[in-house]
Amino acid sequence: MQPLTADDPEDIGGHRLLARLGAGGMGVVYLARTAGGALVALKTIRAEHAADPAFRTRFRREVTAARALTGRWLVPVVAADTEAREPWLATEFVPGPSLAEAVDGFGALPVTAVRTLGSRLADALSAVHTAGLVHRDVKPANVLLALDGPRLIDFGIAYASGATALTAPDAVVGTPGFLAPEQAQARAGEVGPASDVFSLGCVLAYAASGRRPFGTGNAAGVLFRTVHEEPDLAQVPGELRALIGACLAKEPGQRPTAAKAAATLRDPRAPLARETTEGWLPPAVLRVVAERSARALDVPTPRRSPRQPTAADPAPSPPQDARPPTRRRVLLMGSAAASLLAAGGGVTAYLAAGGGGSGGALPVHTLGFQADLSGTDKADGVAQERGARLAVEHHNARTDITFRLALETVDDRANAAHAKEAARRFTEAGVTAVLGLGTPAAALAAAPLYQDARTAMVLISDDGEELGRAEQHFSTWCATRGPEKSLAVPLTSYLTSVRRVDRTAVIDDRAAGTAGSALTNQLSLLPPNEGTTSVHPVAADSDDFAPAVRAALAAKAQAVVFSGTSPERAARCARTLADAGFTGPRVGTWHILRPAFLQQAGNAGQDWVFGAPFTDPGSVSRTFRTAYRARYGTAPGRWSPEAYDAVGLVARTLEKLGGTADIEPGAVAQRLFGVTYQGLAKPLRFATDGSKALEQDALYFLFQAKGNTFRFLGRYDQLR
Incomplete structure (x- = not known):
């Protein structure tokens, strides 16, 4: 304009x-x-x-x-x-x-x-x-x-x-x-x-x-x-x-x-x-529409110049910002108007308000978001995208900000090829940081491109363990959830501080692979209440949990931990325990928190307790819950508060860096680990030893099966 x-x-x-x-x-x-x-x-x-x-x-x-x-x-x-x-x-x-x-x-x-x-x-x-x-x-x-x-x-x-x-x-x-x-x-x-x-x-x-x-x-x-x-x-x-x-x-x-x-x-x-x-x-794109609408409404009735400048007039001073325009700046400039008219456009060759931004315009930092938005992990991916989008909108609505945020989304379908394509798109666009990357396959496929571009990968539901074990160490990834390998921590705490037991039995479901074996090993090394742990395996190709349950009861177990990740197999285990008359604490992990467990376990699944690396979206800030429902017409989904906090962590990092338009992605990736952010779900604090690990005092939560839902018990370290 x-x-x-x-x-x-x-x-x-x-x-x-x-x-x-x-x-x-x-x-x-x-x-x-x-x-x-x-x-x-x-x-x-x-x-x-x-x-x-x-x-x-x-x-x-x-x-x-x-x-x-x-x-x-x-x-x-x-x-x-x-x-x-x-x-x-x-x-x-x-x-x-x-x-x-x-x-x-x-x-x-x-x-x-x-x-x-x-x-x-x-x-x-x-x-x-x-x-x-x-x-x-x-x-x-x-x-x-x-x-x-x-x-x-x-x-x-x-x-x-x-x-x-x-x-x-x-x-x-x-x-x-x-x-x-x-x-x-x-x-x-x-x-x-x-x-x-x-x-x-x-x-x-x-x-x-x-x-x-x-x-x-x-x-x-x-x-x-x-x-x-x-x-x-x-x-x-x-x-x-x-x-x-x-x-x-x-x-x-x-x-x-x-x-x-x-x-x-x-x-x-x-x-x-x-x-x-x-x-x-x-x-x-909504941001561009809003900014152009605001500019158009604020255009004053012009004061006319008394005459046109002539060749005798001094040349105008060049603008202070003489950098070549980026793709985002070009979009806001609306430069297509002249080219369309020059080409002989028709009725409304260009009707969009343009404008390169006034001197008071705030710089805009674009965040990328990639996750599975249409496949098997769609529910979690959509909830994360919505949480991140809401955080961006809330940041931009503040009156004290020195920069604005934008969110660009790509559905990577948890597929390596699509994840790479998303990474190419985001790195070419020069996004400030990328969020999501909800599966190890997507994260591993995209990581080399983000590493080369020095772009921060802020993982929300993936713990980044695969990236940490990769031959090439990826220095730009940042996990904002508790690691899978430490899921024994909330379970041990529950069986020590809430339902104190001396003898714990693990039904070791070998179908769970490394996730199950890590949980079993941790409980064996550090038994709840400094007691004893017995391990009773179930073969990956077997649906018969009766022998393992009989062995656990023979070991006089006071509590049973199921190490598997399948809701259906957990339901079989629950029914077998109920048939055997076991009524002590029964514990599992967040992978089982699915409707299939409640439906298939029936009464046998009642009172089971689960450790999770995410909070209950309905138990966080009322402002968040109300805004989410108003924006999307539904209650907030799992991982949405964590996605909201991931945006907040990046925004806080940008604030620490001054919030100016010339902040490079590499500076954000480097500074993230020195920032402390009090999020909706939990505080985000990183260790100072260079390990990029989150401080674990507040990373896990507990849920309990009650009726036809999973009731939130709270943060594991706050329950007694």
Whole structure:
């Protein structure tokens, strides 16, 4: 957003001009205010272009086409004058980036966001096609992202079905990489609604993967691949691939209609009541929308300069910050306006408020978040993402901050290949730190890239043991949970301080692998209450727990610890103990805290106690619980407070480093371990011996099976 010049008029058609949104060879786009106070984007066409009869005819058709359309996801024309010396039109002002800016600046959108984007764009195209029109240039630059949904813009080359185009018969109309094969081959007679659906498929593939389905480079090469080769959908999430692939069918008749695409894309996980709610975009993009909205609302009525500067005037001083703009700064600058206008964009070639930020703008530090958001660990991954997102929003809402945070999310699906791709994306974007990495496989795959970039990996639900054992030591990882190998600590404390016993038996489930053997070894070396521990193994391929239980009771066990990690096998053990009449303390670990245990164990599972490295999300700050439910419509999930605290730890580190825009990721990775942070779940304090270990006085918690739920008992060291 730039100030008006002395050559700009004060008023056009009763609209008070406030600022320039962009200017190019075709004309100027202004931010303007109507007599009623509404903001509009007002586009003017230079007189030399308007003097061309064919161009003016095209402009009239553009305005007529846009005015004929109605639909929530279309940007309406509110006023126009096609006969003025410099014709103009005004549309509703949309203070958001284009899809191209968002994906180029912050990476691919989450699946849920792509579904929302696609269903609403398809609804917009349905409205276009119902009006007897074809858009012909559906592309990321013509999609603006608003708080409540996308907006499809630019009907400069829209035409009525069956109408004669104002172009040469062999002209390719559209944007290579986002047009249909019939457009690429200039088969004008075949261009219709199905062509827009093909373009929609290209847009969604780009939004979901960050990659164009027919590649980049020379336009002729892109057009050839569009006509003759299959699209590259390898990085498109599986649940979207079938629909996008159908949209990209070579033959128009094989593609779904826009209405059918909209119905297919509507997220089955989202109730219809939430179809119009805000929050559909990733936080980093929402931040841009919010900042541009705030800038637009704060634009004062300009004071006009008495004259234009001349060559005799002294050159203006260069700005203090002369660094080349980063991708994030470019996104906030909104520089696409000039380039789109220079290229001859249509109705709303650029309607987003830009601006490079005023001198008082706060620096923004972007955090990456990667976890399994669609696979077997989806529940934990989504809860962590939501907790982290809420922490970012709460930080930015504070009045005393010296920097702002943004969160960019990638679904790594707990898969090594996807984890590497996420790491490449984040390191290329220069994120300040990355959070999540919920599985050892994902952490090990991504770690070399983050190590090379000196980017901190803040682990939330993974303890980083695999990274610590790796041949190459990864110095940038930071685990914020208690280590798995020390899970015996809360169990021993419970059987020493709460339910004091002298003889403990371990049902050693060999199916648990190293996790089970570590727990068994710790309890053997350090028995509860300095008593004795007997170990009774169950083979990994056996479902018969009776022999081990009989042996444990023969050893006169007063308490039984189950070392396994399977809720189903723990339920079998619970039933066997109940059948044997054992009623003493029965203890296990957090891996069993699943509904399957309660369902399959029944009454035999009641009163079991479990040690866990996470707190109860419902027992932390009431402010957190209320905000989480208000934001997401559900109670906070497991690991969400820990994710909230991980953001807080990074924010505290940035504060210690001054919070300035030039903080390097390596400085954050190095400083993390010298910071103490009092989180919602627990205090985060690291040992000073260089081991990167957390102080263990508050790392574990206890839960107990009661009824159809797991009741939170509290922090293990606070129970007596």
